[in-house]
Amino acid sequence: MTITVSPEDPRAPEAQALLNAFVDEVRHRYEAAPADVGYFDPEVVSVPKSVFLVARVEGRAVGCGALVPLEDDVVEIKRMFVLPQERGHGIAKKILDRLQSLAQEFDYDRIRLETGTKQPESIALYGKSGFYRVPNFPPFENDHTAVCFEKRI
Numbered sequence: 001m002t003i004t005v006s007p008e009d010p011r012a013p014e015a016q017a018l019l020n021a022f023v024d025e026v027r028h029r030y031e032a033a034p035a036d037v038g039y040f041d042p043e044v045v046s047v048p049k050s051v052f053l054v055a056r057v058e059g060r061a062v063g064c065g066a067l068v069p070l071e072d073d074v075v076e077i078k079r080m081f082v083l084p085q086e087r088g089h090g091i092a093k094k095i096l097d098r099l100q101s102l103a104q105e106f107d108y109d110r111i112r113l114e115t116g117t118k119q120p121e122s123i124a125l126y127g128k129s130g131f132y133r134v135p136n137f138p139p140f141e142n143d144h145t146a147v148c149f150e151k152r153i
Contacts, residue, residue: 014061022081049106062086077113
């Protein structure tokens with residue numbers, strides 16, 4: 001199985017299908033969708049030191065993830081997702097590794113991300129990848145379903 005992870009336009013049809021599948025899954029897992037689920041503004045990855053990645057298996061779009069600048073030295077991982085039927089093959093790890101590598105190339109010092117209490121596979125991946133729990137950062141301070149992580153790079 002050949003897995004590639006490359007920058008792509010989040011407005012492309014395959015990227016939009018992945019983003020829509022992400023929203024559908026999160027809404028399915030939670031009674032009330034977390035605060036930032038919904039529309040993903042492609043402009044947030046059109047600024048310098050940002051990127052939207054698509055993972056492909058044999059050419060099929062199966063996963064995605066983005067780096068969105070928060071501060072000069074801090075970037076946030078957004079929209080990390082792999083289609084349910086494609087999980088268990090290391091695709092999410094490849095996306096995460098590529099995002100971390102790009103964050104280093106872009107000269108960030110820290111990576112932040114938010115996931116949810118009903119996403120144990122995500123929590124496990126981030127923990128195994130050296131991320132540590134931090135207090136919920138804005139806009140998640142009062143979201144009891146949010147779990148925030150950070151990693152110094």
